[in-house]
Amino acid sequence: MNFLFLMTDQHRVDTLGAYGNTQARTPHLDELAATGTRFDRWYTPTAICTPARASLLTGQAPFRHKVLANHERNVGYQEDLPDGTFTFPVALREQGYNVGLIGKWHAGTIKSPADYGFDGPHLTGWHNPVDHEDYQAYLKENGLPAYEITDRIRGTLPNGGPGNLLAARLQQPVEATFEYYMATRTIEMLRRYAADPDGKPFYLATHFFGPHLPYIVPDEYFDMVDPATVPLPKSISETFEGKPPVQRNYSAHWTFDTMPIEVTRKLIAVYWGYVTLIDEQIGRILAAMDELGLCDETTVFFTCDHGEFTGSHRLHDKGPAMYEDIYRTPGIIRIPGAEPQVRDEFVSLLDCTATILSLADADSPDKTVDSRSLVPLVKGEHPRWQPDILGEFHGHHFPYPQRMLREDRYKLVVNPDSTNELYDLEIDPDELLNVYRHPEMEPVRSRMMRRLYQLLVERDDRFYHWMTSMYDVGDVAYDPTLSGLDEDSYK
Structure with a gap:
């Protein structure tokens, strides 16, 4: 069994047609959902990038693997998995797999994907690393223009300074975008793996950096959706009455009230356009897999690390608020031969680990105790299943412990x-x-x-x-x- 693991970052579930957005332009992901298993209650173990990604690697909840914060905002927590920690890519290597990763790593500070057995360039950081030498080489090889942005959108911080960049117009054609580059590199690696002289199976992951803010996309995606047609989230009426005060503070940090409501509509519209740009690149990857005749022997995953507020609860990004906007995420698995369906069990990004190991006939040791194989669910079975799900948070910008039961x-x-x-x-x-x-x-x-x-x-x-x-x-x-x-x- 081969694996194609498609992952986005900070991706709202309600941006996809398959999850009910009637204005979405996500035909490729919608088709994947229509031919696979769409999970309607798929949750992240924690709505923060690095801890969630470390959980995917290990099959362990964040409190257990102890990588609890992003490097950029680390508040004193451990930043890398200890030597000797079980991770599924190492197990797949030992099982005879080729293992590749194109895209966002962000699962530690010192250690790179190669330390866990992955082929591919090490693309560092939390946003598109447009200065990376491999991307620069790609632009040069194809005669494409350099990265340049205009029309920046940002608010004003409580201290009077400029807020975080939320969106901008990218002055590049689609072929020059980082997303297109990543899909191209994925297709190249897919072809190499398909032509492996030893016939090794493969695990190939594409981790897009978007649609994480700032939403930086070319004109056709920046203007794809008319803001006037964008429905505002009902929680934009949030008053924070009876809520933890940190939520009001976070709203000020993300400068929500310093921008007109028309700007919020535009931000949501650009976010949807960004999702379409990524969907098109996923379509290119899936088409290449089909062209290579790999569909009948490749399990495809699509999910993300966590969601995004985009104005919900008068917030942007993610943070110390355990709302559905950032904890419930898209999750789709297509196993060859399994009938299309929709499941409503509570499942987690964590469960990908045991699912991959199960399909690869690799050992799933006790150390992956927080991960459950989803294979029985995808194959239409009805095993006993936990009727609820946990979430945890440890801080971002500052320590802030939370636990959730849904x-x-x-x-x-x-x-x-x-x-x-x-x-x-x-x-x-x-x-x-x-x-x-x-x-x-x-x-x-x-x-x-x-x-x-x-x-x-x-x-x-x-x-x-x-x-x-x-x-x-x-x-x-x-x-x-x-x-x-x-x-x-x-x-």
Whole structure:
């Protein structure tokens, strides 16, 4: 079994036609969804790039592998996986696979993709590295113009300075874009792997840097969607009343209220255009795979590391707010021979690890304990499945621990420094009303707090220590003081 793993960065699920966007121009991903398994409840373990990508490599939740923040905003956490950590690409190499990666790495600071067995150029950083020597060589080889941008969109920071760049117009043809370059390099590697003289199977990943902000695209994508036709997210009416104060602060950091609402519409429109640009490059890759006759022996994945706010809750980027906008993501798997379908089980980016290992007949050791193979679901089976899913966050710009439990109707978020959150997603899918303190929600709040505590204890996620003393979570099986000095402990 070969693998083609297509991954984007900071990608909202509602930008795809397959997930209900009637204005989307994503025919290639929609076709992949129509011929594969579309997961409607696919979540990231954490809405931050590096920890999520390290989880994909290891099959471990972030609290376990301990790479908890992006290098660019690291606040003192570990930045690379320790030597000897199990990762699936190394296991595939040992299984006789060719293993390649074209695109965004961002899974550590010192170690490169080659340290984990990947072929391909090391494309560093969090955004398109347009100064990279291989991209520069590609432009020169093809007589294409250099990177240049105009029409920058940004707001004003609370200190009066310029805000983060959110979007800009790229003065290059589509063939010169970093996205087109990446697809070209992927196709080249795909052809090499298909022609391998030893007939080795392959795992080939393409990790696009977009549609992560800033949305920098050529004219035809910058102007593809008329902003007047863009529906604003309902949560743009967010007041932050009854919410953790950090969310209001983050809104100021992302300069939302310093820009007219027409700019927000334009940003969403450009974001959709960026998604279309990437969809077209994915179409080129899938067409090359078909041309090479590889479709019947290649499993295709499409997902991303996490979502993006694009104005939802008066926010941009991602951060210390565990809303569906950034935790629920697209997830599609097409295994040759499996019937097309839609699944509504709670699944995770983490589950890709065990799925890949299972399909490759490679060992999935106990160290991938947080990953479950999705093969039975893709093949139409109905195994017993966990009815809820966990999320975690450790900080971005500053330490900020959070834990989330998402079940069918409700979501609970525990914020030790602030107010906790509880949302009824059946009547409030936009998560505007925090009902954590509402008296009638006490049975739900208590039940979910106990369930979250139970799951954290089972994982040995020590966040549960805080919950032991602060909430009624039932009987505990350890000394919550951790003193070990009570005389009863010596009897």
